[in-house]
Amino acid sequence: MADAQHSAHAERHRALVESLAAQVRPVRPLWRVRVRAGLWLLLETLVLAWAATRTGDDHAARFAHPFYALEVLSFAGAAAVAGMLALRAAIPGRRVAPGEIAIALGLAVGGTVLFILGAPVNAGASLGAFAGRGIPCAIETCVLGAAPWLALWWAVRRAAPTRGALAGALVGAGAMLFSFALMRIRCSIDEPAHLLVWHLLPALALIGLSTLAGSIWLRFRPRAAARM
8 A cells, every 4th residue: 555655656756857847948048137237227328318319408507406417316326226126136046135225215215305305396387287298298207118117127027036026116116217317307397296296106106017017927936836
Protein backbone atom coordinates (compact mmCIF):
# COMPACT_ATOMS: atom_id res chain seq x y z
CA MET A 1 0.00 0.00 0.00
CA ALA A 2 2.76 2.41 0.98
CA ASP A 3 4.75 1.50 -2.11
CA ALA A 4 1.75 2.20 -4.33
CA GLN A 5 1.21 5.63 -2.73
CA HIS A 6 4.88 6.46 -3.08
CA SER A 7 4.83 5.40 -6.74
CA ALA A 8 1.74 7.54 -7.43
CA HIS A 9 3.33 10.55 -5.69
CA ALA A 10 6.54 10.09 -7.68
CA GLU A 11 4.54 9.89 -10.89
CA ARG A 12 2.67 13.12 -10.12
CA HIS A 13 5.95 14.83 -9.23
CA ARG A 14 7.55 13.70 -12.49
CA ALA A 15 4.52 14.90 -14.50
CA LEU A 16 4.63 18.29 -12.75
CA VAL A 17 8.36 18.72 -13.40
CA GLU A 18 7.91 17.78 -17.07
CA SER A 19 5.02 20.25 -17.39
CA LEU A 20 7.08 23.06 -15.89
CA ALA A 21 10.13 22.21 -18.00
CA ALA A 22 8.02 22.26 -21.16
CA GLN A 23 7.02 25.87 -20.46
CA VAL A 24 10.56 27.13 -19.98
CA ARG A 25 11.61 29.43 -22.81
CA PRO A 26 14.89 31.27 -23.25
CA VAL A 27 14.55 35.01 -22.68
CA ARG A 28 16.83 37.92 -23.29
CA PRO A 29 18.44 39.28 -20.12
CA LEU A 30 17.14 42.64 -18.96
CA TRP A 31 19.34 45.66 -19.44
CA ARG A 32 20.61 47.32 -16.30
CA VAL A 33 18.28 49.68 -14.50
CA ARG A 34 20.53 52.62 -15.34
CA VAL A 35 20.40 51.83 -19.05
CA ARG A 36 16.64 51.39 -19.14
CA ALA A 37 16.12 54.48 -16.99
CA GLY A 38 18.40 56.45 -19.32
CA LEU A 39 16.36 55.40 -22.36
CA TRP A 40 13.12 56.30 -20.63
CA LEU A 41 14.48 59.71 -19.61
CA LEU A 42 15.59 60.23 -23.20
CA LEU A 43 12.01 59.66 -24.29
CA GLU A 44 10.83 62.14 -21.68
CA THR A 45 13.38 64.67 -22.95
CA LEU A 46 12.17 64.23 -26.53
CA VAL A 47 8.58 64.77 -25.42
CA LEU A 48 9.72 67.85 -23.49
CA ALA A 49 11.49 69.24 -26.56
CA TRP A 50 8.42 68.58 -28.71
CA ALA A 51 6.16 70.33 -26.20
CA ALA A 52 8.51 73.30 -25.79
CA THR A 53 8.69 73.97 -29.54
CA ARG A 54 4.90 74.10 -29.81
CA THR A 55 4.15 76.92 -27.44
CA GLY A 56 4.52 80.63 -28.02
CA ASP A 57 5.53 81.49 -24.46
CA ASP A 58 8.86 83.08 -23.66
CA HIS A 59 10.50 80.23 -21.74
CA ALA A 60 13.55 82.23 -20.73
CA ALA A 61 11.41 84.95 -19.15
CA ARG A 62 9.28 82.46 -17.22
CA PHE A 63 12.29 80.50 -15.96
CA ALA A 64 13.74 83.76 -14.68
CA HIS A 65 11.18 83.54 -11.86
CA PRO A 66 12.70 81.30 -9.13
CA PHE A 67 9.37 79.81 -8.00
CA TYR A 68 8.45 78.79 -11.53
CA ALA A 69 11.85 77.26 -12.31
CA LEU A 70 11.99 75.35 -9.01
CA GLU A 71 8.43 74.15 -9.47
CA VAL A 72 9.06 72.69 -12.93
CA LEU A 73 12.33 71.13 -11.81
CA SER A 74 10.68 69.67 -8.69
CA PHE A 75 8.01 67.86 -10.67
CA ALA A 76 10.49 66.72 -13.32
CA GLY A 77 12.80 65.44 -10.57
CA ALA A 78 9.94 63.64 -8.82
CA ALA A 79 9.03 61.97 -12.11
CA ALA A 80 12.61 60.87 -12.76
CA VAL A 81 12.96 59.38 -9.26
CA ALA A 82 9.61 57.58 -9.54
CA GLY A 83 10.52 56.17 -12.96
CA MET A 84 13.84 54.77 -11.76
CA LEU A 85 12.18 53.28 -8.68
CA ALA A 86 9.54 51.64 -10.90
CA LEU A 87 12.25 49.93 -12.93
CA ARG A 88 14.03 48.79 -9.78
CA ALA A 89 10.81 47.54 -8.16
CA ALA A 90 10.25 45.26 -11.16
CA ILE A 91 13.36 43.20 -10.34
CA PRO A 92 12.80 40.43 -7.76
CA GLY A 93 14.95 40.96 -4.71
CA ARG A 94 15.48 44.68 -5.37
CA ARG A 95 13.87 46.64 -2.57
CA VAL A 96 12.43 50.14 -2.86
CA ALA A 97 13.09 51.92 0.42
CA PRO A 98 10.36 54.14 1.92
CA GLY A 99 12.89 56.97 2.06
CA GLU A 100 13.33 56.83 -1.72
CA ILE A 101 9.58 57.06 -2.25
CA ALA A 102 9.55 59.95 0.23
CA ILE A 103 12.04 61.83 -1.96
CA ALA A 104 9.72 61.67 -5.00
CA LEU A 105 6.71 62.54 -2.85
CA GLY A 106 8.56 65.42 -1.21
CA LEU A 107 9.59 66.89 -4.56
CA ALA A 108 6.00 66.72 -5.84
CA VAL A 109 4.60 68.29 -2.68
CA GLY A 110 7.29 70.97 -2.78
CA GLY A 111 6.42 71.79 -6.39
CA THR A 112 2.73 72.02 -5.45
CA VAL A 113 3.48 74.46 -2.63
CA LEU A 114 5.57 76.57 -5.00
CA PHE A 115 2.85 77.03 -7.61
CA ILE A 116 0.25 77.75 -4.91
CA LEU A 117 2.47 80.48 -3.47
CA GLY A 118 3.75 81.71 -6.81
CA ALA A 119 0.60 83.40 -8.10
CA PRO A 120 -2.53 84.98 -6.58
CA VAL A 121 -5.88 83.18 -6.74
CA ASN A 122 -8.26 84.58 -9.35
CA ALA A 123 -11.68 84.49 -7.71
CA GLY A 124 -13.41 86.57 -10.38
CA ALA A 125 -13.53 84.07 -13.24
CA SER A 126 -16.88 82.51 -14.08
CA LEU A 127 -17.37 78.76 -13.85
CA GLY A 128 -17.88 78.52 -17.61
CA ALA A 129 -14.65 80.37 -18.37
CA PHE A 130 -12.81 78.33 -15.74
CA ALA A 131 -13.96 75.05 -17.29
CA GLY A 132 -13.55 76.26 -20.86
CA ARG A 133 -9.90 77.08 -20.30
CA GLY A 134 -9.26 74.06 -18.09
CA ILE A 135 -10.74 71.05 -19.89
CA PRO A 136 -8.28 71.25 -22.84
CA CYS A 137 -5.42 71.34 -20.32
CA ALA A 138 -6.74 68.25 -18.53
CA ILE A 139 -6.95 66.37 -21.84
CA GLU A 140 -3.47 67.47 -22.87
CA THR A 141 -2.04 66.45 -19.50
CA CYS A 142 -3.31 62.91 -20.14
CA VAL A 143 -2.13 62.87 -23.76
CA LEU A 144 1.40 64.06 -22.96
CA GLY A 145 1.74 61.39 -20.27
CA ALA A 146 0.53 58.54 -22.50
CA ALA A 147 3.76 57.72 -24.38
CA PRO A 148 6.04 57.82 -21.28
CA TRP A 149 3.49 55.75 -19.37
CA LEU A 150 3.29 53.07 -22.07
CA ALA A 151 7.07 52.91 -22.40
CA LEU A 152 7.62 52.61 -18.64
CA TRP A 153 4.77 50.11 -18.23
CA TRP A 154 6.26 47.92 -20.97
CA ALA A 155 9.72 48.05 -19.37
CA VAL A 156 8.33 47.12 -15.94
CA ARG A 157 6.05 44.41 -17.38
CA ARG A 158 9.02 42.68 -19.04
CA ALA A 159 10.56 42.08 -15.63
CA ALA A 160 8.89 40.30 -12.71
CA PRO A 161 7.42 42.81 -10.26
CA THR A 162 6.15 41.14 -7.10
CA ARG A 163 4.28 44.19 -5.77
CA GLY A 164 2.00 45.13 -8.63
CA ALA A 165 0.22 48.04 -6.99
CA LEU A 166 3.50 49.72 -6.00
CA ALA A 167 4.95 49.18 -9.47
CA GLY A 168 1.80 50.61 -11.08
CA ALA A 169 1.85 53.64 -8.80
CA LEU A 170 5.50 54.36 -9.58
CA VAL A 171 4.90 53.93 -13.31
CA GLY A 172 1.98 56.35 -13.15
CA ALA A 173 3.91 58.86 -11.06
CA GLY A 174 6.92 58.71 -13.37
CA ALA A 175 4.79 59.49 -16.41
CA MET A 176 2.17 61.86 -15.06
CA LEU A 177 4.37 64.05 -12.85
CA PHE A 178 6.57 64.65 -15.87
CA SER A 179 3.43 65.43 -17.87
CA PHE A 180 2.55 68.02 -15.24
CA ALA A 181 5.98 69.60 -15.66
CA LEU A 182 5.46 69.66 -19.43
CA MET A 183 2.10 71.32 -19.07
CA ARG A 184 3.59 74.03 -16.89
CA ILE A 185 5.74 74.90 -19.88
CA ARG A 186 2.98 74.62 -22.48
CA CYS A 187 0.22 76.35 -20.51
CA SER A 188 0.56 80.08 -19.88
CA ILE A 189 -1.91 80.11 -16.97
CA ASP A 190 -0.25 80.36 -13.55
CA GLU A 191 -3.43 80.63 -11.46
CA PRO A 192 -3.29 78.03 -8.62
CA ALA A 193 -6.91 76.84 -8.90
CA HIS A 194 -6.46 76.15 -12.61
CA LEU A 195 -3.26 74.21 -11.98
CA LEU A 196 -4.78 72.19 -9.15
CA VAL A 197 -8.05 71.26 -10.87
CA TRP A 198 -7.03 70.91 -14.52
CA HIS A 199 -3.36 69.91 -14.30
CA LEU A 200 -2.64 68.16 -11.00
CA LEU A 201 -5.95 66.37 -10.34
CA PRO A 202 -6.02 64.62 -13.76
CA ALA A 203 -2.42 63.53 -13.20
CA LEU A 204 -3.27 62.17 -9.74
CA ALA A 205 -6.36 60.41 -11.10
CA LEU A 206 -4.29 58.62 -13.72
CA ILE A 207 -1.70 57.67 -11.11
CA GLY A 208 -4.55 56.08 -9.16
CA LEU A 209 -5.74 54.19 -12.24
CA SER A 210 -2.18 53.06 -12.92
CA THR A 211 -1.96 51.76 -9.35
CA LEU A 212 -5.16 49.77 -9.83
CA ALA A 213 -4.01 48.44 -13.18
CA GLY A 214 -0.68 47.46 -11.67
CA SER A 215 -2.35 45.48 -8.88
CA ILE A 216 -4.19 43.47 -11.54
CA TRP A 217 -1.72 43.12 -14.41
CA LEU A 218 1.77 43.87 -13.13
CA ARG A 219 2.05 41.35 -10.31
CA PHE A 220 4.21 38.47 -11.52
CA ARG A 221 2.40 35.15 -11.62
CA PRO A 222 4.08 32.05 -13.05
CA ARG A 223 1.84 30.43 -15.64
CA ALA A 224 2.13 26.97 -14.13
CA ALA A 225 1.23 28.28 -10.68
CA ALA A 226 -1.80 30.10 -12.13
CA ARG A 227 -3.05 26.86 -13.69
CA MET A 228 -2.63 24.89 -10.50
